[in-house]
């Protein structure tokens with residue numbers, strides 16, 4: 001049995017939304033041990049949190065630079081091997097870059113950076129480093145998403161002609177209508193979130209899911225954003241037309257003010273031979289339309305699924321796979337890459353996905369600002 005991978009955590013403190021998802025996911029397949037962290041910019045809060053979750057406090061550092069400095073002094077066999085970056089967006093680039101430049105593997109939250117420029121610079125650091133970089137587009141880890149990807153690759157839809165991805169949330173609705181509240185949320189602050197709120201935070205997940213499942217690149221986009229108040233012009237809603245080929249077209253719809261929607265990510269893909277429908281809030285059902293046949297419903301764990309899909313299922317059919325399992329599958333892929341083991345194509349979102357995501361986000365802003373015009377992606 002290989003030794004556990006020594007994991008460091010940046011952000012993801014007790015006050016965070018996503019920290020628990022990463023911590024639990026990293027433990028699900030018994031691959032990682034949390035050995036060091038900066039959970040919070042307040043050192044005492046970091047230490048208190050470490051005590052609460054039973055992580056030894058001797059490697060809870062006061063800040064990120066100190067973590068790197070002190071870890072590099074340790075013998076390699078004790079040093080953190082991979083750091084998971086779970087901070088607000090503006091810290092992803094400086095943290096991930098310094099980690100890669102100093103020989104650490106990186107698991108990083110999306111959006112990968114603040115700008116496309118930063119994304120390309122991070123890609124250079126990554127190439128030079130030869131280290132593993134995994135981007136946590138969580139939804140790619142679901143067994144039914146992986147099944148859809150594998151079936152599309154094997155030709156289940158024939159030639160694809162239409163893609164419709166939507167990501168509707170409602171949590172910003174009660175915030176946006178209150179002046180004080182809308183000025184205190186980091187996702188609505190361009191210095192912390194980047195140039196886009198809605199497309200940067202959730203539209204990019206939908207974009208990634210489109211490319212991940214179809215295996216096609218989005219070539220050009222046309223975007224129309226909405227914001228609700230002049231004193232905060234960050235997009236809270238947007239509709240993006242996408243072209244993936246001469247006759248492959250679609251739409252990405254995202255909203256943070258879709259009143260009372262929860263985490264409504266869904267994708268519909270149609271081709272000459274059939275179609276797929278998958279919804280994140282019911283992740284264990286993959287609907288497959290085959291031309292001229294009754295609707296088929298695929299579920300996790302059955303032997304009719306691909307080996308890649310089955311690898312992400314730990315219990316027999318009927319034991320629901322959820323968001324923790326989905327993220328755990330990404331951590332599993334990263335663990336195998338760190339250990340240099342063979343793995344399936346698509347086991348975790350990569351640097352390329354991060355670069356494409358930033359290219360997409362910037363293109364949506366450019367398209368909207370230029371009067372809703374078509375913009376090419378690189």
Ligand SMILES: NC(=O)c1ccc[n+]([C@@H]2O[C@H](COP(=O)([O-])OP(=O)(O)OC[C@H]3O[C@@H](n4cnc5c(N)ncnc54)[C@H](O)[C@@H]3O)[C@@H](O)[C@H]2O)c1
Nearest residue numbers: 011012013016017018039040041086087088089109110138
């Ligand atoms: N993959 C997904 O589905 C998904 C879901 C939610 C959030 N996210 C991403 O995860 C990231 C964090 O989002 P969140 O909602 O958890 O944010 P959050 O504001 O709830 O938590 C951020 C955490 O980072 C810590 N932090 C802030 N500055 C720090 C610093 N200098 N050093 C160390 N820690 C610091 C905070 O103390 C807090 O614990 C964002 O980039 C977001 O886009 C991804």
